[in-house]
Amino acid sequence: MKRDKLIGILLMIVAFSAMLGLGLIAVFIFLEGLPIIGKVGVWDFVFSAQWYPAEGKFGILSMIVGSLFVTAGAILIGLVFGLGCAIVLTQFCPRKLVSVIKPSIELLAGIPSVVYGFMGVLILVPVIRDYLGGPGLSVLASSIVLGIMVLPTVTSISVDALQAVPRSFYEGSIAIGATRWQTTWMVMLKGARSGIVAAFILGMGRAVGETMAVIMVAGNTISMPGSILDPVRTLTSNIALEMSYSAGDHRKALFATGVVLFIIIMILNTIALWVSRKRVWKGPRR
Amino acid sequence: MGITDNTQIDLPSNQVRFAGESGAGQPKIRVEGYHGFFDGKPVLKNISLDIHSNERLAIIGPASSGKTTFLRSLNRMTDLNHEFTHSGRILLDGLDLWDRNMDVPELRRRVGIVYAVPTPLPWSIYDNMAYGPRLAGKFKPSEIERMVEEGLKNAFLWDEVKDRLRTPATNLSGGQQQRLCLARVLALEPEVLILDEPCSGLDPISTGKIEKALEILKARYSIVLVTNNTKQAARASDRTAFFCMGELIEIGQTAQVFTYPASRKTNDYITGHFG
Amino acid sequence: MRLSPATSQKIAVTGLWTLAAVTMGVLLFIIAYVLAHGLPYVTWEFLSQSPHRMGKEGGVFPIIVGTLMVAGLGVLIAAPVGVITAVYLTEYTREGKLTAVIRFGADCLAGIPSIIFGLFGFVFFAITLGLGLSIISGALTLALMMLPTIIRTTEEAVKAVPRAYREASFGLGSTRWQMVTKVVLRSALPGIVTGIVLSIGRSISETAAVMLTAGSALGLPQSIFDPARTLALHFYIMSREGISMSKAFATAAVLILAILLINLLAYWIMRRFVAKAR
Numbered sequence A: 001m002k003r004d005k006l007i008g009i010l011l012m013i014v015a016f017s018a019m020l021g022l023g024l025i026a027v028f029i030f031l032e033g034l035p036i037i038g039k040v041g042v043w044d045f046v047f048s049a050q051w052y053p054a055e056g057k058f059g060i061l062s063m064i065v066g067s068l069f070v071t072a073g074a075i076l077i078g079l080v081f082g083l084g085c086a087i088v089l090t091q092f093c094p095r096k097l098v099s100v101i102k103p104s105i106e107l108l109a110g111i112p113s114v115v116y117g118f119m120g121v122l123i124l125v126p127v128i129r130d131y132l133g134g135p136g137l138s139v140l141a142s143s144i145v146l147g148i149m150v151l152p153t154v155t156s157i158s159v160d161a162l163q164a165v166p167r168s169f170y171e172g173s174i175a176i177g178a179t180r181w182q183t184t185w186m187v188m189l190k191g192a193r194s195g196i197v198a199a200f201i202l203g204m205g206r207a208v209g210e211t212m213a214v215i216m217v218a219g220n221t222i223s224m225p226g227s228i229l230d231p232v233r234t235l236t237s238n239i240a241l242e243m244s245y246s247a248g249d250h251r252k253a254l255f256a257t258g259v260v261l262f263i264i265i266m267i268l269n270t271i272a273l274w275v276s277r278k279r280v281w282k283g284p285r286r
Numbered sequence B: 001m002g003i004t005d006n007t008q009i010d011l012p013s014n015q016v017r018f019a020g021e022s023g024a025g026q027p028k029i030r031v032e033g034y035h036g037f038f039d040g041k042p043v044l045k046n047i048s049l050d051i052h053s054n055e056r057l058a059i060i061g062p063a064s065s066g067k068t069t070f071l072r073s074l075n076r077m078t079d080l081n082h083e084f085t086h087s088g089r090i091l092l093d094g095l096d097l098w099d100r101n102m103d104v105p106e107l108r109r110r111v112g113i114v115y116a117v118p119t120p121l122p123w124s125i126y127d128n129m130a131y132g133p134r135l136a137g138k139f140k141p142s143e144i145e146r147m148v149e150e151g152l153k154n155a156f157l158w159d160e161v162k163d164r165l166r167t168p169a170t171n172l173s174g175g176q177q178q179r180l181c182l183a184r185v186l187a188l189e190p191e192v193l194i195l196d197e198p199c200s201g202l203d204p205i206s207t208g209k210i211e212k213a214l215e216i217l218k219a220r221y222s223i224v225l226v227t228n229n230t231k232q233a234a235r236a237s238d239r240t241a242f243f244c245m246g247e248l249i250e251i252g253q254t255a256q257v258f259t260y261p262a263s264r265k266t267n268d269y270i271t272g273h274f275g
Numbered sequence C: 001m002r003l004s005p006a007t008s009q010k011i012a013v014t015g016l017w018t019l020a021a022v023t024m025g026v027l028l029f030i031i032a033y034v035l036a037h038g039l040p041y042v043t044w045e046f047l048s049q050s051p052h053r054m055g056k057e058g059g060v061f062p063i064i065v066g067t068l069m070v071a072g073l074g075v076l077i078a079a080p081v082g083v084i085t086a087v088y089l090t091e092y093t094r095e096g097k098l099t100a101v102i103r104f105g106a107d108c109l110a111g112i113p114s115i116i117f118g119l120f121g122f123v124f125f126a127i128t129l130g131l132g133l134s135i136i137s138g139a140l141t142l143a144l145m146m147l148p149t150i151i152r153t154t155e156e157a158v159k160a161v162p163r164a165y166r167e168a169s170f171g172l173g174s175t176r177w178q179m180v181t182k183v184v185l186r187s188a189l190p191g192i193v194t195g196i197v198l199s200i201g202r203s204i205s206e207t208a209a210v211m212l213t214a215g216s217a218l219g220l221p222q223s224i225f226d227p228a229r230t231l232a233l234h235f236y237i238m239s240r241e242g243i244s245m246s247k248a249f250a251t252a253a254v255l256i257l258a259i260l261l262i263n264l265l266a267y268w269i270m271r272r273f274v275a276k277a278r
Helices: A002-015 A017-040 A042-047 A061-092 A095-110 A113-131 A139-164 A167-175 A180-191 A193-209 A212-218 A235-245 A248-277 B003-024 B067-073 B104-110 B125-136 B141-154 B174-186 B204-217 B230-235 B254-259 B264-270 C005-041 C044-048 C061-092 C097-111 C114-128 C135-159 C163-171 C176-205 C208-213 C231-240 C245-277
Strands: B029-038 B041-051 B056-060 B084-092 B111-114 B192-196 B222-226 B239-244 B247-253
Touching (some): A002 A017, A002 C061, A002 C176, A017 C135, A061 A193, A095 A139, A095 C005, A095 C176, A235 A248, A235 C208, A248 C114, B067 B192, B104 B125, B111 B174, B141 B204, B204 B222, B239 B254, B247 B254, C044 C245, C114 C208, C208 C231, C231 C245
Antiparallel strands (some): B029 B041
């Protein structure tokens, strides 16, 4: 019994390593990044679009805007396709086909991001350049590539949410003469809404944080994008592109970019956790 | 689990086990003013009774009368329910179950439990049987083999499974699975056997075999049998206790309880007027 | 004009199936495209030789070794920690503040972008702990990234073990630790292994974090303290710097094949053992 207690305590210590990891990440990113934000000033760092490391000018506004644009487009595509797949999988798909489609979508999540980026450069970018204009490397290309990449996240969370809706809701609705689609639209999606919101937000987190694929298709110029056909640089690509040759304040400014990214992600994560904690809609209160 | 704990507990129990009738003076288990609560709500109220060596005690009573909770208290399986709390004492050979010197795994080897639903582990018959002895960690492989065989023989299962000990236990029929669960406990050579409606889902033949096993086993163990079947209680016990709404209404010789119950409630229950 | 329920159902279902079909089409296209352009260059020489002239010639042998070492070491670190965390959460404690804190940590860790892991691994493992750009720095970083997945999949597998098994084990006199190791983990093993295999797949395809922590050296690593280049990073460098398209495609084909195999393996374990255990 005493030994069992001891084991319990040891396990508890190990179990804290995830929390410890998160804490260490936060501490070290902030330690490296905050001083330079203090030196430049929060306002100038976040709301200036002047990024000239050689002259000591570190303003990341255009990258924040770039990340937002790209993410917004990506989540739009990811949500439409991801939720569509989730609905098909849970409501309209024969069991046999589910066992093909579901692993395929999981496989989509397993394909390396660099491969997506590469395919974007080879196929998507020329198409955009030739048919829509602009350099091709653009917000649009990034959004499409990222949209495909966040699709598996959106799908799997939405599938879970839809499956968690009690079967009786479905049967009740069918029983009073609704079609399957009406039931899906009015009952199932409503029942799963908090899960779908969580999928939306976590998908956004994925898109904001993705790096390698975006570097390859976004063009990476430091300027405010005027249209979806303009090239942009995102927060993540800024870090990855310049890390290898940066030093001193420049490197610190890249960590500061990481701080901003970290804060955005933590806000999104917290919202997603808070939303999904409410779980499924359990029907009208009695 | 220090060595000292084991020796402290093993000594008196071994004396009782091998001294045969000499334990008759002291009850095997003494329950004193035992209360049980789920989330603070009382489910067992002020239970006091003795369980002697080599007797079969049946516990009967209507649904939610606390029978199962009482039974699970006897080897602290109630610990698994975090909402459960208790007051009062249950003494096994004079030592309180909640005494800090009580070694709980050892307690559960000494007071073996069989559940209402067969709970074979998803392994072979042999591995199911050998699991308990292996856990105890103090037996040689040859001893374990003997314990497995003894256990199966005592539960009248040996002849049916001796040729397929390495096949999955889940392939057995429901009645065989339940006898395996009994055999698994018997392999550990416990001192007390507690059974929670062991025949509730079984056919009459399997039930008969289990009752026959209990009849023979009483020579070696104290047996506590919770049952919903009053006929089974009348058939397969020496004494009977009647529980109702968490209270012990009466306890006495089975023949007496069934012919001249002291309480009106008992009479109503065994004649089928309520419950 | 109002559509009849039957018509609107027809339109909606057609639309949804189109979305699903496009998704599947994209997946198949990517895999087919990469394999079609890459497989012809995947020869025994490509797999067994070292790269020359920055990868323009030769093969990817040291890179395969580097990939295996980084991902393998990462999973060796992450798997025990993740499994123990999950066991602690499900078997050793009740839901409460403590578990909420641990779950919050794991959930947040799961959402952190790989580039942040890269920055952290670089400043903490490589610089602060003095491990340098090395396989061990990369592996530790990847381990941290894999941790949430392993915790979650293990937790699910452990929760699927019937309560009756636990009762049976306790009833036969097991300690909690014996119950966990001999009954719960044994029954949950296929589910746990599936999760671990999938996270190996994830770490093989990881690029940004590895780039900042394991370096991009082309030599054959001699120890875990040497820098190394992984397949995904090699592919990135080859394609981005335009060193050699054929070699880039061949690398991508190897990578995709590895991922396919890993996913199939995980799927197979899932169907073979997990479905059967129910």
